[in-house]
Amino acid sequence: MPDWKSPSELTRDSLFLAKLLHGCFGWAIWEYISHLRYEWDVYRGKTQYRWTIWVYTSCRVAMLSTFVFDSIAINGGTQRYCTALFMLGTASGYMAISLASLLIVLRITAVWGKRTTVVICSYILWLSSLALNVHNVALLRASYNTASRACLPYHTDTFLPNAIGILVSDTMLLALMLAGILRVRRDAMKRGISDILYRQAIVWLIVAILAEVPVVIFAILDLNDPLIVMFQPIELVSLVICAGHMYRALLDYVYEPSTSIPLIKLASTQPHI
Numbered sequence: 001m002p003d004w005k006s007p008s009e010l011t012r013d014s015l016f017l018a019k020l021l022h023g024c025f026g027w028a029i030w031e032y033i034s035h036l037r038y039e040w041d042v043y044r045g046k047t048q049y050r051w052t053i054w055v056y057t058s059c060r061v062a063m064l065s066t067f068v069f070d071s072i073a074i075n076g077g078t079q080r081y082c083t084a085l086f087m088l089g090t091a092s093g094y095m096a097i098s099l100a101s102l103l104i105v106l107r108i109t110a111v112w113g114k115r116t117t118v119v120i121c122s123y124i125l126w127l128s129s130l131a132l133n134v135h136n137v138a139l140l141r142a143s144y145n146t147a148s149r150a151c152l153p154y155h156t157d158t159f160l161p162n163a164i165g166i167l168v169s170d171t172m173l174l175a176l177m178l179a180g181i182l183r184v185r186r187d188a189m190k191r192g193i194s195d196i197l198y199r200q201a202i203v204w205l206i207v208a209i210l211a212e213v214p215v216v217i218f219a220i221l222d223l224n225d226p227l228i229v230m231f232q233p234i235e236l237v238s239l240v241i242c243a244g245h246m247y248r249a250l251l252d253y254v255y256e257p258s259t260s261i262p263l264i265k266l267a268s269t270q271p272h273i
Helices: 007-034 036-043 053-074 082-111 116-139 156-184 193-199 202-221 232-255 263-268
Strands: 141-145 150-154
Touching: 007 036, 007 053, 007 141, 007 150, 007 232, 036 053, 053 082, 053 150, 053 232, 082 116, 082 141, 082 150, 082 156, 082 232, 116 156, 156 202, 202 232
Parallel strands: none
Antiparallel strands: 141 150
16 A cells, blocks of 8 residues: 655656646647637627627636646746645636536526526525635645645645535536426437437536546545645536537527427527527
8 A cells, every 4th residue: 555645656646647737738728729719700790699608718718727827836837936826726727617617507597498496596506616616715725845846735635525516516507407408308309318418518517527526536535635636627627618518509509490499489588698
């Protein structure tokens, strides 16, 4: 059984964390560039404008900002301001996750036709997760590690309530969304449930939730600080990609003329998103 808190193990895990972070950073850049034309067309007036495009854009920019700050910290860009740098990165990351969850809430509002009970439940879940994020940023501390030559957070066991909260809220939002889609799409069984799941990007959200499970597990195990935050970059990029795909699919869901869904009826109850 290895000593997870030994200096050699901490250095090894820190290096692996740096590689994982760089890989997710590249994934985030690819995702941002590959779908940049979508929002560019909206801003130029080629695609119908909805105010929520600003939520979508801010979510993606916050994701990139997170990886910029974290990359500077993990590559030893500073030795004196580690806590401030990690706070900026973590705050940006939680902002991206919160905005991604808000896009999910807006989609739930759309597919449920703004039903009051569902809307209230969705926003309660979202605000609870947001409160946990703010609390977690306030508790964050980091220091410079001479062995790995990087800024690393410590006392990361405080991340556990936040990790559990995000997992629970996203799971419940997934259930609300799936129920709403199956309620509206009466012909779901004719086209096959797998096709419905794919078209509405539910699969992407499931991937995000699966990415959150290791975050919770490692926070519970509390092996060492680098391992606790190891899967957070994967969680961030997965959730933002999920929300982005669902946001873009929502407009296809409402305006695509070839679909067999009664779009006119749905659009009459559709919020302006």
